[in-house]
Amino acid sequence: MLFYDSPNPAPNPRRVRIFAAEKGIELPSQEVSIPKREQKAPEYLGKNPRGQTPILELDDGTVIAESVAIMRYLEALHPEPAMFGTTPKEIAAIEMWSRRVEMILMSAVGAVWVNTHPFTAALPGRNAEWGEANRPRVADAFRFFDESLKNFEYLAGPDFSVADILLLTTADFADFVGCGMPDDCENLRGWHERVSARPSSKA
Ligand SMILES: N[C@@H](CCC(=O)N[C@@H](CS)C(=O)NCC(=O)O)C(=O)O
Structure with a gap:
């Protein structure tokens, strides 16, 4: 298999x-440069018509796009340690928090990124007003996660899970975009320090 990867941020x-x-x-990997727009090259679009990274290409030519789908595939191949939960309650909690990160936080951070950041200035159809309107939505989302982390070590409960990976990567990206977590969170x-201390966070 070959993982088509793009570096941080x-x-x-x-x-x-x-x-x-x-x-x-x-994961054997090949870099796709977003600044060089390699994700829009015809050969790459042939693999992922969405023109986005990451993708995982299997040895039989199957292409899996969408980061969560790739992680689910890897979880099925390597069930331990379980990152999507094992009991019905764990699975539901991890799914609930993962969806909340994507829908409440990532969508708002993405709107700020795409509509206000200098690195996306060349994108067609930018709407700076909409981008700015999303900054308070990002802060509200962070405060929502802050409140829920009062009771648990990790986002979906006592154990580290894929929900923490989604929140960590989104929080660090938000910081890069200039709409990081508010000081009062x-x-x-505390959660961010814990998960950033894990060796995996250096990836
Ligand atoms: N929902 C997709 C989002 C993929 C995505 O937005 N990838 C970004 C890199 S983080 C990208 O390729 N951006 C360049 C572009 O959209 O042209 C996933 O989870 O994989």
Whole structure:
């Protein structure tokens, strides 16, 4: 298999790298440069018509796009340590928190990134007003996660899971974009220190 990867600050490929590091999986990789727009080259579009990274190409030519789908595939191949939960309650909690990170936080950070950041200035259809309107939504989302982390060591409960990987990569990307977690989010900051201390976070 071949993992088509893009370096930091791209948050979605990083999800998979952290996930693989947690499981001790070596992923043969090929870099796709986003600044050079290699993700829009015809050969790459033939693999992923969305023109985005990451993708995982299997030896039989199957292409898996979407970082969560790639992680689910790797989880099925390497079930230990379980990152998507094992009991029905764990599985549901991890899914709930993962979806919240994607829908509440990532969507707002993405709107700030795409509509306000100098690195995306050349994108068509930018709407700076909409980008700015999303900054308070990002802060609200961080405060929501801060509140929930009052009771648990990790986002979905007592154990580290894929939900933490989604939140970590999104929080670090938000910081890069210039809409990082508010100062008053103490639980979130403690959580961020804990997960950033894991060797996988260096991925
Ligand atoms: N939902 C997709 C999002 C993929 C995505 O947005 N990838 C970014 C890199 S983090 C990308 O390729 N951006 C360049 C582009 O959209 O042209 C996933 O989870 O894999």
